[in-house]
Amino acid sequence: MVKGKAKGPKGKRITLKIAKNSIRVSFDGGLRLDLSKMGITTFPNCILKLTDVDELDLSRNMLKKIPSSIEKFQKLRWLDLHSNQLEELPKAIGTLQNLFYLNLCNNKLTTLPKELKLLKNLHILNLGLNCLDSIPTSLGALQELTEIGLFDNALTTIPNSVKTLPKLKKLNVERNPFPDSANQEEDADSIKRIETLYLVQEKDLCHSCLKTCQGEKDKLNKVMNVTPSPSKQPSFPLLLTPNSSAKDNQEEWRVRGKQP
Template sequence: MGKQGKGKTITLKMALNCIKLTFDEKRCLDLSLKELSTVPKCIEKLCNVEELNLSRNLLKKIPDFINLFTAMRTLDLHSNYLEELPVAIGCLQNLQTLNLCNNRLTSLPSELGLLKKLNTLHLGLNQLRTLPSTTDELTELRNIGLSDNRFTSVPACLSKLSKLEKINMDRNPLRANQPEVEKPPVVCKEFHLIKQKYLCNRCLKRYEEEQDLLQFNTAPNYGKTS
C-alpha cells in the first residue's frame, strides 16, 4: 500500500468547478481522485448538491458537517482509509445510495438506521464482522454488498428487511451449517460490487493485500495446540 501523503487543498472556486450535472439533472460535486487527506471545509457552502463523490482519496475521517448535506441522495466514499463513520451520517434523511466499499471500517454507527430512504448500501472490502442492529430499520433497502469482510454468518438483522433483493456475502469466512435466520434474504453470488478491472492500481494492490491477510487470519492453525 502506498504512503499517505499530506494531501491536496481544494478551494471553494475549485470545488465549484467540480460540480457536474448528472444524466438525470442532479447536481453532483465530484471530488474523486483529488489526493485529499481531509474533506475540504469550504464545501459546506455547497451542501445543496444531491450527489457527493469523495472516492479514491486519502480520507481517514468524515467531518460532522456532513450533516448539512440533507438534500444528498448519493454519497460515494469508496477507496479511502476510513476507519469509522460519524453519527452525523444519520442526518442524511434523503440518502438513497451509500458506497463505503474498500475502506478500513470495523463497525458502523447505530445512526445508520435513520437513513429511511436508503435502498443501496455498498460495504464490500472492509473489516466488518457485524452490522448494527438498527440496520433492520432500513425498510427501503433493496441491495447490500458485504463481500470481502469478516462475517462468519449472514447478519440476522437483514431477515427483517422485506424489500431486500440482493445481498453479496462472497469471500467471507462463513461458518458451515450455520442456523437459518427467519425469512433469510436471497444470497446472490452473481452480484458483484466491484470488478477488478475497474480498480485503479492502488485499489487493486490494496485488495490483493487484504485478501491475503483475510485468508491468513481465517486459515486453520494445525500446528498450534490449545
C-alpha cells in the same frame, strides 16, 4: 536525530474555486460534486458552502475521517466514499434522511454507528471490502433497502433482521469467514430468487413435475444428513489486497445507484 512524529502525505488542497468547477449536472437534472481521485487526505471544509448538491463523490482519495459537518448536506441522495481509508463514520451520517445510495466500499471500517438505522430512504448500501466482523441488527430498520454489499469482510454471521428485509433483492456476502460459507451464500441467493417461488399442493402437479420435485427433495435431505467435515482455518487473500477487486465491484454499484 529527527524529532517529532512522521507526517503522512500532505495531499491536494481543494479550494472553493476548484470545488465549484467540479460541479456537474447529473443525468436526472441534479447537481453532482465530483472530487474523486484528487489525492485528498482531509475533508475539504470549503465544500460546506456547496451544500445544495444532490450528489457528493469523494471516492478514491485518502480520507481517514468524515467530520460531523457532513450533516449540512441535507439534500444529498447519493454519497460515494469508496476506496478511502475511513476507520469510522460520524454519528451525523444518520441525519442525511434523503440518502438513496451510500457507498462505503474499500475502507477500513471496523464498526458502524447505530445512527445508520435512521436512513429510512436508503435503497442501496455497499459495505464491501472493509474490516467488519459484525453487522448491527438495527440495520433491519432500513425497510427500503434493495441491495446490500457485505463482501470481503470478516463476518461470521448475518442478522436475520437484515436477511429478511422486505424489499431486499440482492445480498452479496461473498468471501467472508462464515462457519459454513455454502449455507450463507445459499441464504443470500434465496433472497434474489424469492420472487419466483410458488407453493402448490402435490395433487396439482403433473407426474413429470412431481418426479422432479421429489428428486430435488431427496437431494436436499441427503445434504442435510451429511456429517460436516472438521472446520479449517479459512484463508481470504483478497482481504489483504482489497484494491485487487474493488475496481471491478464499483462500476456495477455506481450504475445501480443511479437508477431511480
